[in-house]
Amino acid sequence: MTDWNPDLYRRFAAERRQPFDVLVSLLEPVDGGRVADLGCGPGELTRELHERLRAGETLGIDRSPAMLERATPLAGDGLRFEMGDLATFDGAGSTWDVVHASASLQWATDHQAVLSRWAAALAPGGQLAVQVPANGEHPSHTVMLEVADQLGIIAADDVHVTVQKPERYAEILDELGLDDIHVRLQVFLHHLPSSGDVVEWMKGTALLRIKEAVTAEEFDAYLERYREALLDRIGQRSPYLYAYPRILMVARAPR
Numbered sequence: 001m002t003d004w005n006p007d008l009y010r011r012f013a014a015e016r017r018q019p020f021d022v023l024v025s026l027l028e029p030v031d032g033g034r035v036a037d038l039g040c041g042p043g044e045l046t047r048e049l050h051e052r053l054r055a056g057e058t059l060g061i062d063r064s065p066a067m068l069e070r071a072t073p074l075a076g077d078g079l080r081f082e083m084g085d086l087a088t089f090d091g092a093g094s095t096w097d098v099v100h101a102s103a104s105l106q107w108a109t110d111h112q113a114v115l116s117r118w119a120a121a122l123a124p125g126g127q128l129a130v131q132v133p134a135n136g137e138h139p140s141h142t143v144m145l146e147v148a149d150q151l152g153i154i155a156a157d158d159v160h161v162t163v164q165k166p167e168r169y170a171e172i173l174d175e176l177g178l179d180d181i182h183v184r185l186q187v188f189l190h191h192l193p194s195s196g197d198v199v200e201w202m203k204g205t206a207l208l209r210i211k212e213a214v215t216a217e218e219f220d221a222y223l224e225r226y227r228e229a230l231l232d233r234i235g236q237r238s239p240y241l242y243a244y245p246r247i248l249m250v251a252r253a254p255r
């Protein structure tokens with residue numbers, strides 16, 4: 001499997017942390033409590049989550065060896081990181097005061113089943129906090145699929161095929177019996193240095209799905225076509241506003 005590149009991913013750390021900040025602001029601290037961060041990535045935000053929620057124990061889970069290698073030195077004072085699959089996480093034998101997942105649920109299919117497992121992992125009164133990108137209609141994604149199609153590349157399932165509408169997430173959380181449900185669609189404004197930086201952004205995340213479906217040479221050819229087609233569509237602009245919709249949801253288990 002193609003692994004993540006933490007350096008490439010962190011190139012846009014300032015932009016990627018914006019939705020995290022909003023999501024955490026919707027949570028109540030859990031003094032001394034237990035927090036799970038699913039798809040924790042390079043770990044800085046997990047450490048921040050641990051500190052801002054005043055948790056006693058925080059577990060960051062990821063399936064990327066490169067991301068975990070980057071995160072592990074940040075462990076300590078109740079924070080730890082483990083290899084694991086967010087899609088099957090059901091509490092790992094115990095309950096959690098917060099189950100948090102920022103920009104990671106979209107890598108799993110069947111969100112209803114995954115959210116149901118996460119909800120079941122909550123302690124009474126525990127908080128679920130999830131953020132998922134909803135920019136599948138932006139040229140960065142539509143062109144990604146168009147070029148893959150033109151080159152006959154069978155990509156692994158597209159990121160956004162699995163992402164539901166905000167109202168569907170509200171229904172799912174309600175069906176799961178959660179309380180205090182808050183679901184919002186928020187557009188984050190990322191002022192990138194130029195349109196070409198959208199390609200760099202995509203290389204750090206969604207294009208991994210293309211990369212893992214082809215050889216290195218095919219991926220280079222794909223990238224060239226993708227860059228050309230994308231810049232054709234969004235224009236050569238400097239700076240470039242990457243207007244990025246994301247769905248944020250929080251809910252609480254019954255006490």
Ligand SMILES: C[S@@+](CC[C@H](N)C(=O)[O-])C[C@H]1O[C@@H](n2cnc3c(N)ncnc32)[C@H](O)[C@@H]1O
Nearest residue numbers: 039040041062063064067085086102103104107
């Ligand atoms: C876009 S990054 C988000 C990282 C961090 N949460 C943040 O907000 O910056 C997605 C992370 O989810 C991880 N991931 C994707 N699918 C996963 C799975 N099935 N189980 C565990 N981690 C997964 C990836 O390895 C990656 O580190």
